[in-house]
Amino acid sequence: MTTTKIILPESEIPTHWYNVVADMPNPPAPPLGPDGNPIGPEALTPIFPMNLIEQEMSAERWIPIPEEVRKVYQLWRPSPMYRAHRLEEMLGTPAKIYYKNEAVSPAGSHKPNTAIAQAYYNKEAGVHRLSTETGAGQWGSALSMAGQIFGIEVIIYMVKVSYHQKPYRRSMMEAWGANVVASPTDQTEAGRKILEKDPDSPGALGIAISEAVEAAATREDTKYSLGSVLNHVLLHQTIIGLEAKKQFEMVGDYPDMIFAPCGGGSNFGGIAFPFIADKASGKEVHLVATEPISCPTLTKGHYAYDFGDTVGLTPLMQMYTLGHDFVPPAIHAGGLRYHGDSPLVSQLYHEGIVEAVAVPNLATFEAGITFARAEGIIPAPETCHAIRATIDEALNCKETKEPKTLFFNLSGHGHFDMTAYDKYFRGELEDYAYPEEAIAESIANLPKF
Amino acid sequence: MTTTKIILPESEIPTHWYNVVADMPNPPAPPLGPDGNPIGPEALTPIFPMNLIEQEMSAERWIPIPEEVRKVYQLWRPSPMYRAHRLEEMLGTPAKIYYKNEAVSPAGSHKPNTAIAQAYYNKEAGVHRLSTETGAGQWGSALSMAGQIFGIEVIIYMVKVSYHQKPYRRSMMEAWGANVVASPTDQTEAGRKILEKDPDSPGALGIAISEAVEAAATREDTKYSLGSVLNHVLLHQTIIGLEAKKQFEMVGDYPDMIFAPCGGGSNFGGIAFPFIADKASGKEVHLVATEPISCPTLTKGHYAYDFGDTVGLTPLMQMYTLGHDFVPPAIHAGGLRYHGDSPLVSQLYHEGIVEAVAVPNLATFEAGITFARAEGIIPAPETCHAIRATIDEALNCKETKEPKTLFFNLSGHGHFDMTAYDKYFRGELEDYAYPEEAIAESIANLPKF
Numbered sequence: 001m002t003t004t005k006i007i008l009p010e011s012e013i014p015t016h017w018y019n020v021v022a023d024m025p026n027p028p029a030p031p032l033g034p035d036g037n038p039i040g041p042e043a044l045t046p047i048f049p050m051n052l053i054e055q056e057m058s059a060e061r062w063i064p065i066p067e068e069v070r071k072v073y074q075l076w077r078p079s080p081m082y083r084a085h086r087l088e089e090m091l092g093t094p095a096k097i098y099y100k101n102e103a104v105s106p107a108g109s110h111k112p113n114t115a116i117a118q119a120y121y122n123k124e125a126g127v128h129r130l131s132t133e134t135g136a137g138q139w140g141s142a143l144s145m146a147g148q149i150f151g152i153e154v155i156i157y158m159v160k161v162s163y164h165q166k167p168y169r170r171s172m173m174e175a176w177g178a179n180v181v182a183s184p185t186d187q188t189e190a191g192r193k194i195l196e197k198d199p200d201s202p203g204a205l206g207i208a209i210s211e212a213v214e215a216a217a218t219r220e221d222t223k224y225s226l227g228s229v230l231n232h233v234l235l236h237q238t239i240i241g242l243e244a245k246k247q248f249e250m251v252g253d254y255p256d257m258i259f260a261p262c263g264g265g266s267n268f269g270g271i272a273f274p275f276i277a278d279k280a281s282g283k284e285v286h287l288v289a290t291e292p293i294s295c296p297t298l299t300k301g302h303y304a305y306d307f308g309d310t311v312g313l314t315p316l317m318q319m320y321t322l323g324h325d326f327v328p329p330a331i332h333a334g335g336l337r338y339h340g341d342s343p344l345v346s347q348l349y350h351e352g353i354v355e356a357v358a359v360p361n362l363a364t365f366e367a368g369i370t371f372a373r374a375e376g377i378i379p380a381p382e383t384c385h386a387i388r389a390t391i392d393e394a395l396n397c398k399e400t401k402e403p404k405t406l407f408f409n410l411s412g413h414g415h416f417d418m419t420a421y422d423k424y425f426r427g428e429l430e431d432y433a434y435p436e437e438a439i440a441e442s443i444a445n446l447p448k449f
Numbered sequence: 450m451t452t453t454k455i456i457l458p459e460s461e462i463p464t465h466w467y468n469v470v471a472d473m474p475n476p477p478a479p480p481l482g483p484d485g486n487p488i489g490p491e492a493l494t495p496i497f498p499m500n501l502i503e504q505e506m507s508a509e510r511w512i513p514i515p516e517e518v519r520k521v522y523q524l525w526r527p528s529p530m531y532r533a534h535r536l537e538e539m540l541g542t543p544a545k546i547y548y549k550n551e552a553v554s555p556a557g558s559h560k561p562n563t564a565i566a567q568a569y570y571n572k573e574a575g576v577h578r579l580s581t582e583t584g585a586g587q588w589g590s591a592l593s594m595a596g597q598i599f600g601i602e603v604i605i606y607m608v609k610v611s612y613h614q615k616p617y618r619r620s621m622m623e624a625w626g627a628n629v630v631a632s633p634t635d636q637t638e639a640g641r642k643i644l645e646k647d648p649d650s651p652g653a654l655g656i657a658i659s660e661a662v663e664a665a666a667t668r669e670d671t672k673y674s675l676g677s678v679l680n681h682v683l684l685h686q687t688i689i690g691l692e693a694k695k696q697f698e699m700v701g702d703y704p705d706m707i708f709a710p711c712g713g714g715s716n717f718g719g720i721a722f723p724f725i726a727d728k729a730s731g732k733e734v735h736l737v738a739t740e741p742i743s744c745p746t747l748t749k750g751h752y753a754y755d756f757g758d759t760v761g762l763t764p765l766m767q768m769y770t771l772g773h774d775f776v777p778p779a780i781h782a783g784g785l786r787y788h789g790d791s792p793l794v795s796q797l798y799h800e801g802i803v804e805a806v807a808v809p810n811l812a813t814f815e816a817g818i819t820f821a822r823a824e825g826i827i828p829a830p831e832t833c834h835a836i837r838a839t840i841d842e843a844l845n846c847k848e849t850k851e852p853k854t855l856f857f858n859l860s861g862h863g864h865f866d867m868t869a870y871d872k873y874f875r876g877e878l879e880d881y882a883y884p885e886e887a888i889a890e891s892i893a894n895l896p897k898f
Contacts (some may be wrong), residue, residue, distance in 0.1 A: 004523035007456055074453040075535075075825050086524075086598075106825030108864070148822050149535075168617075168867035175821050175870055267788065372624050373597050376524050376555030415557070415864035418617035421624055 003448030004085060006098075008078035013070050019239040020273040020344060021231070022061035023280050025351060028231070029318035030342060032305055039315050049125030049214045051396040052118065055232035063235060065117075068104065072149055077239070077255065078107045081247040082410075087374040088394070095397035097390060099410045100244050100271060103377065107172075110267055111227055114236035118225045119146035129153040129222040131215040133183065133208030136160055136335035136382065137169030138412055139227030144178035155222075157183035160203035163177045169244040169416050183208040190214050190311045204327045205338050206310030213313045228264025229308060229317075229342050239269025240409065245274055249409075253287055255407035257393060258385040262289035262298065262356065263335050265342025266383070270355060271346075271409040279353065288426050289356040290385040292364070293433040295328045297321065297341045297347055298356035300436065302400045302443045306340060316447060319346040322434070323442025329432050335382045340443075359388045360431040365424040367391050368414065380412035419441030453534060455547075455696040457527035458550060462519050467687040469722040470680070471510035474800060475793060477680070478767035481754055488764050494667045496673040498574030501567065506679040514566075521565045521598055525554045526688070530696040531859075535720060536823040537843070544846035546839060547700065548859040549693050549720060552826065556621075558589030558861030559716055563685035567674050568595035578602040578671040580664040582632065584611055585784035585831065586618030587861055588676030593627035604671075606632035606660045609652035618865050620652055632657040639663050639760045653776045654787050655759030662762045677713025678766075678791050679759060682860060686719025686827030689858065694723055699857075704734055704856035706842060708835040711738035711747065711805065712784050714791025716831070720858040721803060722793075728802065738794065738805040739834040741813070742882040744777045746770065746790045747798055747805035749885065751892045768795040771883070772891025778881050784831045788891075794862060804880050808837045809880040814873040816840050817863065829861035830869050 021028055030038040041053045048056070055063060065073075084097040102110035122130060130152055134140030140156040147154035156178050163170060163182040170180045183203045184191035190210035194201050201207070209226070216224035226233060248254050258275060260268040272287040279285060289298055301320040308314035310324055319340045326339035340346075348354045368384035370391065371377070379387060386408040397404050414421065423429050466862040479487040490502045490798060497505070504512060514522075520717035533546040547745045551559035570598035579601055583589030589605040590776055597602035605627050612619060612631040619629045626766060630653045633640035643650050650656070658675070675682060697703050705804035721736040728734060738747055750769040759773055770790045775788035789795075817833035819840065820826070828836060835857040846853050863870065872878050 003459060004520075005459060008460070009456070010452060010454060072451075106821075107826070145825055149825075167871070168864075171871045172827060172864075172866040173875070174819060174874055175827050175867075177822065369624060372555075373626065376594055376598075378555070378621060378624050413864075415617075415621075415862075418620040418624075422616070422620040425620070425623055 004083055006081040006083070006250055008243060008246055008320065009223065010074050010078070012246060014065065014074055014239055014242040016062040016064050017235045018242055018274045018277065018439065019058060019061055019063055019235055020098045021059045022278055023277050026347070027059070028347060031315040031317050033315060034155045043315065047213055049122055049127055049223055051125055052232050055235060056230060066120060069117050074286065077218050078243045079104050080285050081244055082375070084375055086259040087371060089395050090370065090374045091391065091398065092399045093394040094403040096403065096405045096408045097281060097394060097404070098255070100240055101410045103241060103410055103413035107138065107141040107145050108137040108408070108415060109142065109380065110137050110270060111144060113239050113270065114227065114233045114266065115142035115146035117236040119143070119150040119152055122225070123150040123152055124222055125154065125222045129155065129216060130225045131155045131157070131212040131222055132225045132227065133157045133159070133205060133212045133336055135159045135205045137162060137416060138335060140178070140180065141169060141172050143225055144173040144176035147178060148176045149356050150162070151263050154178040155215060157185065157208040158181045159183055159205060165419060166416055183211050185211060185277070188214045190313065190354050193217065193311065193398060204310060206324060206389055209309040211311050211312035213309060228266040228338070229340065231344055233266050234269035234273065234342055234344055237266045238273050240270040241272060241274030242376065244271065244407070249271060253405055256404040257286040257288060258407045259288045259290055259389045261382040261385045261411055262291045262341065262345065263382065264338045265345035267409055267411045269345055270344055287350070287354040289354060289364060290389040291356065291440065292336050292360050292385060293358045293360050293431070295322070295337050296358045296434060297339065299358045300439055302446065303346060303350050306446055318344045319343045321446070322353050322439055323445055325445055326442045328434070336385065357389055360433070361429055362431050365421065365429065366387045377410065378414040379410060380414045381417050383411045421422065451534065451702065455530040455532070455699055457692060457695055459523050459527070461695060462522055463514065463688055463691040464527050465513050466684045467691055467723045467726065468507060468510055468512055468684055469718070469725055470508045471826070473797065475796070476508070476706070477796060480764040480766050482764060483675040491798055493766065496662055498571050498576055498672055500570045500574055501681050503680060504684055515569060518566050518569050528553050530693055533824055536820060539823045539841065540820065540847065542843040542847045543850055543852040544731065544843040545852065545854045546843060547854070547856045549687060549689055549706070550859045552859055552862035553731045556587065556594050557585040557588040557864060558591065558829065559686060559719060559858070560588050561594060562592035562688055562719065563631060563676065563715065564595035566685040568592070568599040568601055570601040571672055571674070572601055576601065576672045578604065578668070579674045580604045580661040580671050581674045581676065582608070582661045584608045584654045584786055586611060586615050586865060587784055587829070589627070589629065590618060590621050591676065592674055593625035596627060597625040599750045603627040603630045604664060606634065606657040608632055608654060608657050609650065612811060613824050614868060615865055621865070632660050633738045634660060637663045639762065643668045643762065651761060655773055658758040659760035659762050662758060677715040678789065680793055681778050682715050683718035683722065683791055683793055686715045687722050689719040690721060690723030693720065693856070702854055705853040706735040706737060707856045708737045708739055708838045709858040710785060710789065710831040710834045710860055711740045711794065712831065713787045714794035715860055718791055718794055721867040725802065736803040737838060738798070738803060739838040740805065740807050741785050741834060742807045742809050742880070744771070744786050745807045745883060747786065747886055748807040749883070751895065752795060752799050753895050755895055757789060766792045768792045769798065770895070771888050772894055774894055775891045778885070785834065807826055808834050809882070810878055811880050813837045814870065814878065826859065827863040828859060829863045830866050832860045
């Protein structure tokens, strides 16, 4: 019997996260305050506990994973890596295709890797309540579960369009005890400001972030928690790539190309960063972030300082951005709807160390269905972006007869995204490339000093 | 680190299914034709291929699992067994709680264990098309996936009330290429007969079975596939219990009590039957089928010959039954809504070898939420029945201070059942014990010879 699942024992759950900052050619660009000057750790204390701020600013290569966090990881980690024999056969490709299955977490995606860690550190710091935003609902689900496990109250600002399109995600968060509200709300100044301009605002991730940040900054007992973008979030996600490296060793293989969906960057950074250490020592591995053409942050955005949220409450970060007032169209690109991108991913992309590709909407669903029919698992729409890029490369290998080793992050399942699949089947989805003029206009509004 | 997941390597996927018939004190009561006389294998050929009929009638203890089936099983099997440390702690019980996680299959339940086998045997027999029924949708999903994998067309008669309450299950089946229709339909004589009497019929599993059986019996290219009840279905499911026995050996433990949801019996038989061989050799293990008080087949039904479907197209089987015209109330007992029960489970219950308990609706959801908050995974409503019984026993152990080893089948996740959870949260569910007079009336209509 050929192996399908490559399984690590629980004892092999990594003991440390990997901090890519230690292996970057240049130090990360510092975050700036509203005056354009670099900020120190104390500027972040209203919204984050000091233990996480330290991780955010750390340049240490290895950060120990607390035993309490590893113990909770055991509920689903190490996650299985798969050799996609049936997909390879269906495509008739000489390429070998592997995927890491992060959909096995109880919340159904990679998000709990950082949610658990963040809830733990907040608990340690004496925080009683966490506020956050969620788009497609994967992050909100993950933090709800984590809050439940560590006994922390959780309030979720859920992008209004998703709140209505995905009521079952809401129920899932409630099952884990969270309080979920549709953003923009009238409970924050940020929300009210948006509603005044546009009472029917469908919401956006940037708006929900503004609300969640405000909720943390204005209440003593509350801190803020973010599911992507920031350094410490990507740090926690590196457990994916670290496990994968061990799993490749188990089967004596190594990837030529790695694909992961890229919205805020934690999915991509999580699987790709641990391989950057190898690149530094001369290994050839292409790390490809895949994003939707409807929200093409890396491939069409501008590399500049911008706010992380719509209203402008966060520090300024140097990153690829479509402009902080960018509101993506309400098509189903799932979670990949953020105007910016992780500063670390952005800098690595800017310096040519990682690559990016944008894929159209319909082709991603077509890839998702192909995958489901070959491998069984129905992937999340975000995940379909990476599958599309992987299948395209596998078909390319068929032409060139190259037996490349391809690897992607199956970051989540699509059980809460069947409405999107349904629309795809009924021909109600369309391809939408965000117009370059609109991007240019949004970028013209970037903060200037 | 204490172990949470007990993982078997793929090489340990069992090579044979276990046939409990070989270890029963009495041979199974034979199925009867409409004239009340035992039927031979040939009577089943219009709806099943001969290779499955042979399994249905076999008394061999071990039936080999074809390599092609084991290869597909590798997509998710062996399924992990868990020690529920966090649930034990939350309950403060001295009992050890283990569960087998069948929710890891791509269809989200134990159902693919037999769907894959049935699709394989039908393919071998040259069948091009399979018809089946589905209630909660778990079986339909499983057969859709299996049909896709072996290149067989699949038509699903989905109980109308579920078709409308669970549109995402339908999309899931369509993602795997199946054709799904709301039963009763006007496409079969059985369906039209029901619609004539009651044009607004919400459907029932028995009605959908009638339609699917008719669709197979009247088309040369089509055979019928059933997700529970029959001997060969339970046979395929024994892979659950066989793996579990190996997993208990790995940790040097053995269950005192095993709980599984029981509707048609495949979930319960699958996990419990392999332990019956041990009981024969003197081991003490309680095997407890858990069912809803709204459909109390084992605990309140009559042990008699009855039809498997509502209209009366199937052979008569000796089993516990609420009467073949029993229509369960449209509450969310999920899949556990069948009027009868597996003849094997029924006979073993009748002979005192297995036990049964009925649990009320609200208490099952309460147990499901407790489990989700402790262990992360949100269980299917069917599964919640077994969790309720397990928690009750664990709390009982707390009183008696007995450190019993409890084990249950986490037969499926609840990702497609969040409407039911939502109703539970909003106080829209109620307990409903099916009235004894109504059962008596239904039983009075049992076929007589």
